[in-house]
Amino acid sequence: MFQLAFKDLKLFFTDRRAMLLTFLLPVTLITLFAFAFGGIGKAKNEVKEYDLPVCDLDLTEDSKTAIAALDTDKAVHVVMVTLEQAQEDVKKGNKDCVLIFHKGFADSLLYGSPLPVELQYDEAQEIQVSMLQRALFTTLAMVPYSNRNNAQRMLNKQFDKLIGGGNEQLKAQVHAQSDSLFKSVGKGVEANPKTSSSTKIAIGSDIKMTKLVEAKEENSPGLIQAVAGTAIMMLLFSVAAIGAGLLDEKQEGTLKKLLYSPMHPNNILFGKMITANSISILQLTVMFIYATVAFGLDIFSHVPSLVLMIVVTAYACSSFGVLLASFAKTRQQVQGFSTLIVLVMSCIGGSMIPIFIMPEFMQKIAVVSVNYWSIQGFYDIFWRTLPLTDTTFLTRILVLFVIGSSLNLVALRMFKKNILQIA
Amino acid sequence: MITVSNLKKEYGTVQALKGISFSIAEGEFYGLLGPNGAGKTTTISIMSTILEPTAGEVNIAGYDLRTNPIECKKTIGVVPQEIALYNDMSAQDNLLFWGSLYGVSKGELIKRIDEILHLFGLHERKNDKVKTYSGGMKRRINIASALLHQPKVLFMDEPTVGIDPQSRNLIFEVVEKLHQSGMTIVYTTHYMEEAERFCNRIGVIDSGQIIAQGTLDELRKSSSIKETIAIAFANLTDELFQKISLAWPEVKRFDQTIHFFTSNSKNDLAKIILNSNELGLDIVNIEIMKVNLETIFLSLTGKQLRD
Structure with missing residues (x-):
C-alpha cells in the first residue's frame, strides 16, 4: 500500500504537467482573482484614486471651488474635460461616467436651490458608478457649506420654506439667530483653524443621475458579458484542441507524409489555420444564435458588425491555438499550456470577471488578452450600438487582426523550425 | 533517373x-x-x-x-x-x-x-x-x-x-x-x-x-567469402566460442550454431571438425551454404543486417 503511494507520489512530483496544473495554475488564478477583486492592497487601507471626468459648464468661482473640493477627496482624481468629449468617451466605453456642473451652479448656491450637478453614465458600468455616486454624494454634500456665507444663506432659505409665507416676523427672528450662530462658529474657526477646516457639516445635496448609454431591446450588459465572455473562453479551449491536431499528425507520421507531397510546407500550417478559423467562426455563430433563441439577444440589428467581430475574434483565437501547437512538442504539452494560458487570459481579459469591477491597473493589463478586445467589441455592437464605421470599434477590429497576424507569424517560424526535427 | x-x-x-x-x-x-x-x-x-x-x-x-x-x-x-x-x-x-x-x-x-x-x-x-x-x-x-x-x-x-x-x-x-x-x-x-x-x-x-x-x-564475385559452414554444437559456451574465434576470425555465433565464412569449404571443413574435437565440442549438425547477401553483408560490414 505504502509502496504504491510512494511510487505514485514520485511519479506525480516528476510530472511537470501535473505540477503545473496542481500548484502553478491555482496559485496564478488566486493571485489574479485577488488583484481583480481588489483584495490586494485593501488590507493596508490603500485607496486607489478614481479618474473622474468633470465638466464645468458654470465656470464660476463657486463651481471651481466645488471641483477643487472634490479633488481633495482621496478616492477621486478630477480630470477636467469638455462635455462633448466626455459624452463621446462614455458612449464608446472609454469612460464609465462624467460629472457635469451645469450653468447656474453658483446661483443655486446663492439662492439655496437644488444644485444642478449631474452624473451621466453608462448603464453597463452601474456597479462601478453606484459606488462612485456614494463617494460623490458625501463630498458634494459639503460643498454648499464650505463657504459660511453660502451655508447661512442656504439654511435661512430652508428655514423660510419651513416657516412658510406670511410669517415675516418669525423669519426675521430666525435669521437673526442664525446670524448669531454663524458668528460664533466664525470665532471658533479663527480660534482653532485646523480642527474647523476638517470638520464639515453635511446636510445633503442630490446628484442627478442620467444614463447616457442604456439597455436597449433585450441586450442587457449581463447577457452580453455572459455570452461574449464565455464564448471566447470556450473558443480558446477549442482552438487549442484543434491546434493540437497538428501534433497528432506529427506523432502519427502523417505530417511527414504530407511533407512528401508537392504542397509547400507552409500550406500545412495554413490548412490548420483555415480549419481552426472555420470551426471558430462556426462555434461563435452557434453561441450567438443560441443566445438569441434562449435569451433573446438581438443579433439581427447588428449583423455586419457582428459578422466582422466574429471573424476577427475567430482569427485571433485560432492563431493562438496554432501558435500553441507550433511550439509544443506533444499534445499533453498543448493541454497543459492551453489550460494555464486560457484561464489566465480569460481572467485578466474579462471573461470570468467583468473588467469594470477590476482595479485600474488590472484593467490596463487586460489589453494584452484577446478576450478583452473581443468582449469590448461585442459590447460596442450590442450595448453601445456603435456603427460599423466607428473608430473605436474599428480600432478593436484592427487590434484583434494584428494580434492574430503576429501570432500566426510566430507560429509559422516555429513550425518551420520544428519541421527540420521531423525528418 | x-x-x-x-x-x-x-x-x-x-x-x-x-x-x-x-x-x-x-x-x-x-x-x-x-x-x-x-x-x-x-x-x-x-x-x-x-x-x-x-x-x-x-x-x-x-x-x-x-x-x-x-x-x-x-x-x-x-x-x-x-x-x-x-x-x-x-x-x-x-x-x-x-x-x-x-x-x-x-x-x-x-x-x-x-x-x-x-x-x-x-x-x-x-x-x-x-x-x-x-x-x-x-x-x-x-x-x-x-x-x-x-x-x-x-x-x-x-x-x-x-x-x-x-x-x-x-x-x-x-x-x-x-x-x-x-x-x-x-x-x-x-x-x-x-x-x-x-x-x-x-x-x-x-x-x-x-x-x-x-x-x-x-x-x-567481389566477396572473399564463397561459402558458409554452419555447425550446430550441443555444448557451446562463451569460453569455447572465444577459443574457436581465435583460430577462425571470420565466424558468427547464433546461439548454439557457429557460421564459419570460408572461400574453400572442402579444405576448411575437416580442420574445423578437428579443431572442435580438440576443444571438446559435440557437433549436432553441419550445413554448407553458398554465399548469399547476408554473408556478403556480414563480410563487408562485420555486422548482421538487423544489428
Whole structure:
C-alpha cells in the first residue's frame, strides 16, 4: 500500500504537467482573482484614486471651488474635460461616467436651490458608478457649506420654506439667530483653524443621475458579458484542441507524409489555420444564435458588425491555438499550456470577471488578452450600438487582426523550425 | 533517373552521410541495404526532399532537388516505414485525400483508387474505417496512397515490416507488377530474401558510406567469402566460442550454431571438425551454404543486417 503511494507520489512530483496544473495554475488564478477583486492592497487601507471626468459648464468661482473640493477627496482624481468629449468617451466605453456642473451652479448656491450637478453614465458600468455616486454624494454634500456665507444663506432659505409665507416676523427672528450662530462658529474657526477646516457639516445635496448609454431591446450588459465572455473562453479551449491536431499528425507520421507531397510546407500550417478559423467562426455563430433563441439577444440589428467581430475574434483565437501547437512538442504539452494560458487570459481579459469591477491597473493589463478586445467589441455592437464605421470599434477590429497576424507569424517560424526535427 | 553525388549530411558533429554517390537507371530496382543507423533513411529523406543535405547534389528525373523540389516531389512516390494514414477515415477517403495533394482530378482519382484497391485486394472494404483494418491491410493502403499520382520513381522504406504472410505476398506481387510496368524503385529492407528477389542492383551502406555496390552476382564475385559452414554444437559456451574465434576470425555465433565464412569449404571443413574435437565440442549438425547477401553483408560490414 505504502509502496504504491510512494511510487505514485514520485511519479506525480516528476510530472511537470501535473505540477503545473496542481500548484502553478491555482496559485496564478488566486493571485489574479485577488488583484481583480481588489483584495490586494485593501488590507493596508490603500485607496486607489478614481479618474473622474468633470465638466464645468458654470465656470464660476463657486463651481471651481466645488471641483477643487472634490479633488481633495482621496478616492477621486478630477480630470477636467469638455462635455462633448466626455459624452463621446462614455458612449464608446472609454469612460464609465462624467460629472457635469451645469450653468447656474453658483446661483443655486446663492439662492439655496437644488444644485444642478449631474452624473451621466453608462448603464453597463452601474456597479462601478453606484459606488462612485456614494463617494460623490458625501463630498458634494459639503460643498454648499464650505463657504459660511453660502451655508447661512442656504439654511435661512430652508428655514423660510419651513416657516412658510406670511410669517415675516418669525423669519426675521430666525435669521437673526442664525446670524448669531454663524458668528460664533466664525470665532471658533479663527480660534482653532485646523480642527474647523476638517470638520464639515453635511446636510445633503442630490446628484442627478442620467444614463447616457442604456439597455436597449433585450441586450442587457449581463447577457452580453455572459455570452461574449464565455464564448471566447470556450473558443480558446477549442482552438487549442484543434491546434493540437497538428501534433497528432506529427506523432502519427502523417505530417511527414504530407511533407512528401508537392504542397509547400507552409500550406500545412495554413490548412490548420483555415480549419481552426472555420470551426471558430462556426462555434461563435452557434453561441450567438443560441443566445438569441434562449435569451433573446438581438443579433439581427447588428449583423455586419457582428459578422466582422466574429471573424476577427475567430482569427485571433485560432492563431493562438496554432501558435500553441507550433511550439509544443506533444499534445499533453498543448493541454497543459492551453489550460494555464486560457484561464489566465480569460481572467485578466474579462471573461470570468467583468473588467469594470477590476482595479485600474488590472484593467490596463487586460489589453494584452484577446478576450478583452473581443468582449469590448461585442459590447460596442450590442450595448453601445456603435456603427460599423466607428473608430473605436474599428480600432478593436484592427487590434484583434494584428494580434492574430503576429501570432500566426510566430507560429509559422516555429513550425518551420520544428519541421527540420521531423525528418 | 536518379543521380546522387557526394551527398553529405551532418547533425552537429555527427556525420550521418559522408559523401555518398550512386546512380539509378530508369526502370531499375535498386536496393539500399544497411544496418540500423547506417544512413538509409537519411538518404531516402533527402531524396524525398523532406531533409536538406549539408552538401552534395541529387537529381531526380532531370530535376535538381535543391532548385526544383516541387517537380521532384511530383515525380516521386514515397512509402514510409511507418503506417501514416488517418484511422478515422475510410480507405477510399484516405486515398482520395492523399491523391488530391498531387493535383490528380477527382474523376481520375476515383478511377485509379478503384483499380488500386482491386490490385491490393481491398476493394470490398474500401468504405470501412482504416482503424478496423489489420496491420497488413493498413500497410497495403499505405503503399497504395503513394501510387495514386503514378510516380516515375517509388521510394519504399521497409514496406513489409511486421506484416502477415498473406499481405506480404500481395505486396510482393504488386511490387513486381510495378517494376514490370517500368517504374524505378528504390527499396530499403532488412530482409535479404526480398533484396535478392527484387533488386537489379544493391548498394550496401554502412556508417554513412556506400561500401559496395553492384548486382547480386557482382557482389558475390567481389566477396572473399564463397561459402558458409554452419555447425550446430550441443555444448557451446562463451569460453569455447572465444577459443574457436581465435583460430577462425571470420565466424558468427547464433546461439548454439557457429557460421564459419570460408572461400574453400572442402579444405576448411575437416580442420574445423578437428579443431572442435580438440576443444571438446559435440557437433549436432553441419550445413554448407553458398554465399548469399547476408554473408556478403556480414563480410563487408562485420555486422548482421538487423544489428
